[in-house]
Amino acid sequence: MSEKTRAEQLAIFGGDPAFTEADALHVGRPNVGDRPRLLARIADAVEQRRLTNDGPYVRELEGRLAAALDVPHCVAVASGTVGLQVAARSLGLQGEVIVPSLTFVATAHAVEWMGLRPVFCDVDPETLGVDPRRVPELLTARTSAVVGVHLWGRPCRVEDLEQLAAERGLKLLFDAAHAFACAHRGTGIARFGDASVFSFHATKIVNAFEGGAIATRDGALAARARLVRNFGFAGYDDVACLGINGKMSEASAAMALTSLESLDEFLAANQRNYAAYREALAGLPGVSLLAPAAGDAWNHHYVVLDVDPPLAGIGRDDLLAVLWAERIFARRYFHPGGHRMEPYASRDPEAGRRLPVTERVLGRVLLLPTGTAVGPREVETVASIVRTAVTHARSVLARVAVPT
Numbered sequence: 001m002s003e004k005t006r007a008e009q010l011a012i013f014g015g016d017p018a019f020t021e022a023d024a025l026h027v028g029r030p031n032v033g034d035r036p037r038l039l040a041r042i043a044d045a046v047e048q049r050r051l052t053n054d055g056p057y058v059r060e061l062e063g064r065l066a067a068a069l070d071v072p073h074c075v076a077v078a079s080g081t082v083g084l085q086v087a088a089r090s091l092g093l094q095g096e097v098i099v100p101s102l103t104f105v106a107t108a109h110a111v112e113w114m115g116l117r118p119v120f121c122d123v124d125p126e127t128l129g130v131d132p133r134r135v136p137e138l139l140t141a142r143t144s145a146v147v148g149v150h151l152w153g154r155p156c157r158v159e160d161l162e163q164l165a166a167e168r169g170l171k172l173l174f175d176a177a178h179a180f181a182c183a184h185r186g187t188g189i190a191r192f193g194d195a196s197v198f199s200f201h202a203t204k205i206v207n208a209f210e211g212g213a214i215a216t217r218d219g220a221l222a223a224r225a226r227l228v229r230n231f232g233f234a235g236y237d238d239v240a241c242l243g244i245n246g247k248m249s250e251a252s253a254a255m256a257l258t259s260l261e262s263l264d265e266f267l268a269a270n271q272r273n274y275a276a277y278r279e280a281l282a283g284l285p286g287v288s289l290l291a292p293a294a295g296d297a298w299n300h301h302y303v304v305l306d307v308d309p310p311l312a313g314i315g316r317d318d319l320l321a322v323l324w325a326e327r328i329f330a331r332r333y334f335h336p337g338g339h340r341m342e343p344y345a346s347r348d349p350e351a352g353r354r355l356p357v358t359e360r361v362l363g364r365v366l367l368l369p370t371g372t373a374v375g376p377r378e379v380e381t382v383a384s385i386v387r388t389a390v391t392h393a394r395s396v397l398a399r400v401a402v403p404t
């Protein structure tokens with residue numbers, strides 16, 4: 001693994017791939033904290049034969065999460081998706097729910113799965129979150145809520161959405177799956193709206209193998225969410241409402257606690273990689289990294305590269321082909337957009353016309369590997385390949401095939 005500065009070094013031109021199969025780079029390689037502590041916690045849970053159902057590690061985690069997120073209530077759940085569903089049920093959502101079109105499909109699926117109708121709204125070009133100026137035209141008498149997504153950890157327009165929700169009598173839920181440890185103008189990201197749902201999937205900055213949490217300032221909402229996540233049980237044989245099994249296991253809580261203890265290290269690695277990519281790619285025409293807005297704190301868990309084909313000379317998918325040939329598995333999250341996926345695409349095949357910003361962004365961005373599995377040398381290598389591909393754009397274009 002070393003820098004590639006000449007076109008013939010690129011794997012698409014017959015050079016050796018920069019990485020072997022064993023050390024290939026991925027977007028989403030899990031961060032793992034202190035292994036002995038993780039294993040000790042899991043051994044303890046097994047020893048105590050306390051494996052799930054609101055156990056001591058889940059309770060400890062909820063306390064630590066609430067402190068880290070600066071909210072009074074945190075309810076741990078089995079996944080971010082289940083967290084969105086439990087939150088939707090606990091908020092009493094009905095009818096239609098506005099969701100951004102530029103997000104992972106789970107945002108819409110969680111809504112649809114609850115028997116609600118997700119209505120896709122375009123995003124604003126700056127935050128890439130749901131555009132509050134476009135929401136009013138989508139509201140009907142059946143709309144009960146807006147779901148804002150802090151895409152790739154960038155806070156969406158939280159104040160505008162809060163104002164809109166208050167004026168129109170809507171609930172405001174945030175899908176904060178990507179946004180742990182992010183803040184907007186000095187305020188923790190979980191302190192906006194009715195509730196925020198985080199994901200602790202293995203690929204997230206804090207991971208629980210699988211898991212998530214609902215964070216809220218509303219005690220009554222948190223209490224309802226606790227019922228809903230546990231089949232509606234309010235007491236030993238007292239079922240108070242419709243619920244589901246949305247509980248987090250003790251093994252997952254052990255992983256999340258251990259992960260949380262190494263958060264500073266994870267953030268530092270992300271920050272270091274982001275700064276290194278930025279420096280190495282500076283001045284390259286048509287290629288830029290998404291940056292946090294001034295005053296916002298970003299976890300840099302996703303390094304998002306924007307490729308402007310007329311300026312770069314090649315498109316995003318050409319660059320992906322170059323990188324994949326090197327075993328650098330960059331990703332085009334969340335192409336082609338939820339509105340182009342089922343069951344939504346068949347329902348409204350023309351939706352893309354109403355979502356021009358989403359369509360444009362989804363055709364241009366790719367995510368580069370980062371996290372603790374990626375060090376300065378790997379960043380140098382990736383950046384050198386991007387540089388060389390753009391510098392030799394014409395010959396690259398003649399060679400590449402789009403990865404599937």
Ligand code: T4K
Nearest residue numbers: 026027028029030079080081104106107177199200201202
């Ligand atoms: N809202 C938003 C905005 C979300 O992005 C998500 C989830 C949710 C809601 C729902 O939260 P959860 O219900 O998932 O908690 C991932 C995750 O499955 C998903 O959690 C995540 N967002 C989404 C953005 O991506 P993939 O498709 O990237 O996973 P996969 O299996 O392709 O893995 C990516 C790379 O990471 C692989 O190339 C190899 C590496 N990897 C992955 C795993 C799981 C490892 O090295 N080890 C591993 O254990 O989905």
